[in-house]
Amino acid sequence: MPAAFFAVFFAYPVAAIVARGLKADGHWRPGRIADVLGDGGVRHVLWFTTWQALASTALTLLVALPGAYVLARLDFPGRRLLRAVVTVPFVLPTVVAGSAWLALVGRGGLLDTLWGVRLDTTVWAILLAHVFFNYAVVVRTVGGLWAQLDPRQEEAARMLGASRLTAWRTVTLPALAPAVAAAALMVFLFTFTSFGVVQILGGPRFATLEVEIYRQTSEIFDLSTAAVLTLVQFAAVAAILAVHARTVRRRERALRLVDASRTARRPRGATQWALLTGVLLSVAVLVLLPLAVLVQRSLDAPGLRYYRALSSDDGNIFLVAPITAIGTSLEYALAATAIAVAIGGLAAGALARRDAGRLVRGFDALLMLPLGVSAVTVGFGFLIALDTPPLDLRASWILVPLAQALVGVPFVVRTMLPVLRAVDTRLREAAAVLGASPWRVWRAVDLPLVRRALLIAAGFAFAVSLGEFGATVFIARPDRPTLPVAVTRLLGRPGDLNYGQAMALSTILMLVCAATLLLLEGLRGRTTGDRTDPTGEF
Amino acid sequence: MLLGLQGATVRFGRRTVLDAVDLDVAEGEIVCVLGPSGSGKSTLLRAVAGLQPLDAGRVLLDGRDQAGVPAHRRGVGLMFQDHQLFPHRDVAGNVAFGPRMHGADRREQAERVRELLELVGLPGAERRAVAALSGGEQQRVALARALAARPRLLMLDEPLGQLDRSLRERLVVELRELFGRLGTTVLAVTHDQGEAFALADRVVVMRDGRIAQSGTPLQVWQRPADAFVARFLGFDNVVQATVGDTAADTPWGKLPVPEDSPRGTRTLLVRPAGVRLVPAAEGLRCTVTARTFQGTHVAVHLQPRDAPRLQAACALREAPEVGQEVGVAFDAAEIAVLG
Numbered sequence: 001m002p003a004a005f006f007a008v009f010f011a012y013p014v015a016a017i018v019a020r021g022l023k024a025d026g027h028w029r030p031g032r033i034a035d036v037l038g039d040g041g042v043r044h045v046l047w048f049t050t051w052q053a054l055a056s057t058a059l060t061l062l063v064a065l066p067g068a069y070v071l072a073r074l075d076f077p078g079r080r081l082l083r084a085v086v087t088v089p090f091v092l093p094t095v096v097a098g099s100a101w102l103a104l105v106g107r108g109g110l111l112d113t114l115w116g117v118r119l120d121t122t123v124w125a126i127l128l129a130h131v132f133f134n135y136a137v138v139v140r141t142v143g144g145l146w147a148q149l150d151p152r153q154e155e156a157a158r159m160l161g162a163s164r165l166t167a168w169r170t171v172t173l174p175a176l177a178p179a180v181a182a183a184a185l186m187v188f189l190f191t192f193t194s195f196g197v198v199q200i201l202g203g204p205r206f207a208t209l210e211v212e213i214y215r216q217t218s219e220i221f222d223l224s225t226a227a228v229l230t231l232v233q234f235a236a237v238a239a240i241l242a243v244h245a246r247t248v249r250r251r252e253r254a255l256r257l258v259d260a261s262r263t264a265r266r267p268r269g270a271t272q273w274a275l276l277t278g279v280l281l282s283v284a285v286l287v288l289l290p291l292a293v294l295v296q297r298s299l300d301a302p303g304l305r306y307y308r309a310l311s312s313d314d315g316n317i318f319l320v321a322p323i324t325a326i327g328t329s330l331e332y333a334l335a336a337t338a339i340a341v342a343i344g345g346l347a348a349g350a351l352a353r354r355d356a357g358r359l360v361r362g363f364d365a366l367l368m369l370p371l372g373v374s375a376v377t378v379g380f381g382f383l384i385a386l387d388t389p390p391l392d393l394r395a396s397w398i399l400v401p402l403a404q405a406l407v408g409v410p411f412v413v414r415t416m417l418p419v420l421r422a423v424d425t426r427l428r429e430a431a432a433v434l435g436a437s438p439w440r441v442w443r444a445v446d447l448p449l450v451r452r453a454l455l456i457a458a459g460f461a462f463a464v465s466l467g468e469f470g471a472t473v474f475i476a477r478p479d480r481p482t483l484p485v486a487v488t489r490l491l492g493r494p495g496d497l498n499y500g501q502a503m504a505l506s507t508i509l510m511l512v513c514a515a516t517l518l519l520l521e522g523l524r525g526r527t528t529g530d531r532t533d534p535t536g537e538f
Numbered sequence: 539m540l541l542g543l544q545g546a547t548v549r550f551g552r553r554t555v556l557d558a559v560d561l562d563v564a565e566g567e568i569v570c571v572l573g574p575s576g577s578g579k580s581t582l583l584r585a586v587a588g589l590q591p592l593d594a595g596r597v598l599l600d601g602r603d604q605a606g607v608p609a610h611r612r613g614v615g616l617m618f619q620d621h622q623l624f625p626h627r628d629v630a631g632n633v634a635f636g637p638r639m640h641g642a643d644r645r646e647q648a649e650r651v652r653e654l655l656e657l658v659g660l661p662g663a664e665r666r667a668v669a670a671l672s673g674g675e676q677q678r679v680a681l682a683r684a685l686a687a688r689p690r691l692l693m694l695d696e697p698l699g700q701l702d703r704s705l706r707e708r709l710v711v712e713l714r715e716l717f718g719r720l721g722t723t724v725l726a727v728t729h730d731q732g733e734a735f736a737l738a739d740r741v742v743v744m745r746d747g748r749i750a751q752s753g754t755p756l757q758v759w760q761r762p763a764d765a766f767v768a769r770f771l772g773f774d775n776v777v778q779a780t781v782g783d784t785a786a787d788t789p790w791g792k793l794p795v796p797e798d799s800p801r802g803t804r805t806l807l808v809r810p811a812g813v814r815l816v817p818a819a820e821g822l823r824c825t826v827t828a829r830t831f832q833g834t835h836v837a838v839h840l841q842p843r844d845a846p847r848l849q850a851a852c853a854l855r856e857a858p859e860v861g862q863e864v865g866v867a868f869d870a871a872e873i874a875v876l877g
Binding site for chain 1: 636683
């Protein structure tokens with residue numbers, strides 16, 4: 001059933017893209033690839049996409065690794081709050097992140113008014129926004145493991161004559177390396193396929209492949225060039241994912257893991273205090289400041305004028321009042337969550353079985369594809385594949401939730417799989433020996449253990465669907481924009497009122513996402529002895 | 539003295555884990571710290587190692603105060619309870635770690651690894667992965683790794699804790715022989731009295747962060763300092779008694795005591811061997827409630843009327859059935875008046 005879902009809603013659209021790109025007048029034209037890649041403009045985009053992704057990844061690691069250490073190993077008041085705060089950007093829609101940074105470093109932004117500094121025409125705005133976004137990926141993936149590494153391994157090295165630094169280098173670093181590599185690849189993947197952020201902050205000068213595909217489709221209407229670019233990106237992403245799968249497998253080497261709640265200690269000594277202060281400062285500047293500025297800008301008119309303007313439908317660019325986008329977004333997100341949980345849950349169930357064969361495990365990697373294969377590809381694929389018979393869903397409202405679910409499924413699988421795999425068979429056996437039928441065993445043992453993970457998965461799917469932009473922007477009907485789509489349209493218009501309304505809508509979207517996340521953190525916090533980390537398990 | 543602790547104190551929040559501990563270990567001596575879990579014995583090792591800062595008191599090595607000397611400069615070795623072998627290195631990589639940190643070149647490292655693996659009875663195991671070793675082999679590798687760094691003091695935290703009984707009994711003998719041959723100074727902690735008595739020249743019993751008793755295994759065994767030590771060593775026949783010249787008043791009646799015993803209200807220990815079974819008409823009348831086979835003897839649990847339970851040791855063939863009524867007589871030689 002999940003396989004069928006992916007065949008129809010993922011493989012088929014992708015195949016349609018291939019056909020569109022390489023077929024002309026009913027003949028295959030592989031030469032198209034060379035034609036498109038030979039173009040100077042395209043080559044420039046490819047080059048920029050790659051180097052900005054590399055730079056973003058390096059910068060993110062540089063800033064976030066100390067954060068991972070501090071959150072994993074130091075115990076201080078507000079630690080849990082800090083953990084939650086740095087995760088907020090990760091579930092924020094890219095569009096919100098884009099507008100937050102625009103409000104901070106753009107024209108008329110905070111830095112502009114204070115010191116006349118503008119970064120929105122430079123690549124720095126993009127890089128910083130990428131750090132803002134992916135900080136949590138590094139902190140969770142690396143920090144999650146770091147917190148579970150037995151501190152006595154380092155102590156054992158110190159007893160054998162290694163200094164603090166040497167002990168870290170020879171013992172902790174090798175243990176962390178696969179997690180660092182996995183996090184770096186993930187950040188590279190996300191920044192390589194970055195869309196919303198670059199769309200808003202990139203201006204006319206900077207475009208990633210993703211942005212270029214969108215431009216070719218919706219502004220130049222050169223569908224075959226867009227299709228070829230999509231294929232190029234597809235190949236790149238598949239390569240990254242393959243490498244990632246290998247590092248993840250390497251990571252599963254026998255490490256000595258302990259309960260994370262017992263490894264953190266109060267900061268001691270000047271170095272640790274300096275690290276803690278540095279991390280708190282960098283989080284304040286990189287994470288809190290943009291969000292604070294966003295909220296401030298949205299309120300920067302007498303009597304909540306921007307918010308009131310959202311509910312009027314005269315003189316704006318939509319056919320409806322912007323405020324209706326909230327309802328639309330929620331409806332779509334709920335539908336998408338239901339689909340994603342159903343499909344993802346079934347897929348995770350199939351993958352968790354111990355007798356799962358190679359074929360099924362291959363499917364595991366396949367499930368990750370929509371996460372990496374950019375939302376724009378999905379949206380574009382839907383656009384050209386599902387608007388003609390045999391499957392015409394163009395007019396149906398379900399098209400948007402389907403695309404969003406496709407992006408949400410990997411999150412559901414990633415969250416459910418470790419928990420399902422961790423259910424101890426002996427518990428089931430114990431229940432069976434005590435006289436429970438297979439159905440009762442499932443209800444009494446599996447369900448209670450999995451229920452929380454299921455809720456967390458649903459929450460993530462919900463947040464992801466809510467903020468989904470790349471696919472939705474292709475297929476959302478003009479009279480039914482979602483929140484992120486409405487924000488970009490407002491930003492694309494001149495005038496203070498439109499700008500302010502965009503900030504106001506972004507703020508609303510941010511609050512909904514942050515509330516969802518805090519709810520999830522609460523759920524996760526109460527999970528005792530459960531080591532799964534919803535955003536750490538990629 | 540190679541190691542000296544003076545008033546060593548460690549507090550975790552409001553709890554005092556190590557309370558003004560004084561302890562000396564001489565060159566070449568094997569000292570075993572014995573105590574229940576939570577008595578502060580692991581913290582003691584960590585304090586000596588420099589992994590746990592002291593809140594008060596001093597740690598001296600060769601007479602020099604170690605305050606401010608970081609763990610890796612103290613020249614002491616610590617074998618962790620669960621060994622803490624490095625999973626990403628093979629056996630040779632683990633054993634060579636210490637020599638490498640002390641600047642030995644590759645040839646010296648390889649030579650030292652070979653020598654030590656030979657010593658611990660694992661010759662040729664250099665290239666094996668640590669995850670593939672059995673519990674006993676891991677223990678040997680951990681020992682080789684600790685010895686390879688040539689520590690002036692070797693500390694062992696529950697060295698045999700996770701191994702099964704027969705292996706433990708064999709290894710404890712091997713360890714003692716090995717340390718004797720190398721002249722290693724050892725400070726070990728364990729909760730297992732059998733292990734401590736088999737390994738140590740001197741046993742130190744700890745309770746709630748303080749030293750309850752210190753002495754040779756024989757001294758501690760024969761004359762526990764107080765009721766706590768006696769019970770921790772597995773003695774159950776411990777009561778309050780009023781000791782007179784030749785006898786003591788106890789809930790079990792008048793018991794004979796050794797001649798030089800201190801007088802007054804004291805704690806009295808009757809070793810199981812000192813509880814002799816006699817026909818029911820003679821001595822203290824008891825009902826047999828249980829009997830457990832202990833290998834060399836049978837422990838017989840007895841319930842006198844209106845008095846605490848007694849435990850007796852007797853040969854299998856003489857052991858009474860459960861429910862049987864027996865009489866009990868006491869042997870002065872197996873009775874000790876404590877503290």
